[in-house]
Amino acid sequence: MYRDLMALIRRELLIWIRSPTGIISSLIFPIMYLALFGQALNLGKLLQLGGPQPPAVTQAAFLGAPDYFSYFSVGMVGFVALTASLFLGAQLIFDKRLGYVKKSIVAPIPRMSIFGGRLIAGAIRPLVLGAVVFTLALVFAHVSGLSGLTVNGNVTLLGVGEIVVALLLLSLSFTAVFLAVGFLLEQPQSYFGIVNILNLPLLFTSDAMYPQTIMPGWLQSVSAYNPVSMAVNVMRENLFAPGFYPHPAEFYLGELALYAFAIGVLDFLIARRGLSAK
Numbered sequence: 287m288y289r290d291l292m293a294l295i296r297r298e299l300l301i302w303i304r305s306p307t308g309i310i311s312s313l314i315f316p317i318m319y320l321a322l323f324g325q326a327l328n329l330g331k332l333l334q335l336g337g338p339q340p341p342a343v344t345q346a347a348f349l350g351a352p353d354y355f356s357y358f359s360v361g362m363v364g365f366v367a368l369t370a371s372l373f374l375g376a377q378l379i380f381d382k383r384l385g386y387v388k389k390s391i392v393a394p395i396p397r398m399s400i401f402g403g404r405l406i407a408g409a410i411r412p413l414v415l416g417a418v419v420f421t422l423a424l425v426f427a428h429v430s431g432l433s434g435l436t437v438n439g440n441v442t443l444l445g446v447g448e449i450v451v452a453l454l455l456l457s458l459s460f461t462a463v464f465l466a467v468g469f470l471l472e473q474p475q476s477y478f479g480i481v482n483i484l485n486l487p488l489l490f491t492s493d494a495m496y497p498q499t500i501m502p503g504w505l506q507s508v509s510a511y512n513p514v515s516m517a518v519n520v521m522r523e524n525l526f527a528p529g530f531y532p533h534p535a536e537f538y539l540g541e542l543a544l545y546a547f548a549i550g551v552l553d554f555l556i557a558r559r560g561l562s563a564k
Contacts, residue, residue: 294403361494375468
């Protein structure tokens with residue numbers, strides 16, 4: 287089973303690497319938000335309209351981040367987990383139409399390996415793309431005329447591990463969601479119609495772009511249960527000054543783990559039905 291699983295993971299990653307269009311499509315939205323939206327919408331300057339504010343005021347406004355772009359760019363690292371997972375279900379639908387899934391079913395390969403190969407490979411992609419977005423945001427800080435990501439926290443090895451785990455759990459969750467949609471649908475047009483409904487609402491109901499403190503009460507409640515919010519809160523607590531969030535990073539990691547487990551079990555049940563021989 288281990289060899290089968292690794293072979294299928296390798297196959298999925300090779301398909302991804304050999305499709306630069308898909309990689310660029312996954313990166314285009316986060317990069318555009320960083321290069322355009324994040325540079326134009328500088329909420330930090332609004333704080334200065336009444337005169338220069340001490341750094342403590344800015345940190346309080348952006349929950350430990352030294353400026354708005356730093357707050358915003360970490361949110362885009364979390365958002366890339368969503369955009370990188372969008373095409374996984376579509377790829378599954380095309381594989382079903384081309385007969386690859388049927389070939390996998392009749393091959394002497396455990397159903398768990400077929401499902402796990404797609405899930406694990408799909409979760410690895412956002413880790414790579416998230417690192418690209420994070421690096422680009424750091425580079426912006428050294429380019430004249432651009433706002434960039436400034437890390438003002440005491441980042442430890444444990445903190446780096448928590449960031450990686452948060453991004454991995456978030457990636458597993460969204461990968462499972464979109465694979466489940468791919469197993470349920472047969473037409474790519476229907477698939478993209480559904481993911482377009484999910485995409486932006488997941489972003490705008492999270493605190494990836496703006497703090498929960500400025501949201502109306504009902505939206506704060508929604509944002510608190512949004513997995514994007516959970517993941518970026520873990521990253522921000524480790525990258526910026528601590529003490530601005532109601533829960534420690536470990537609490538948000540626990541919520542993410544429960545969410546990923548629940549979605550993963552549901553996706554497996556759907557996948558098992560879709561992979562049953564007909």
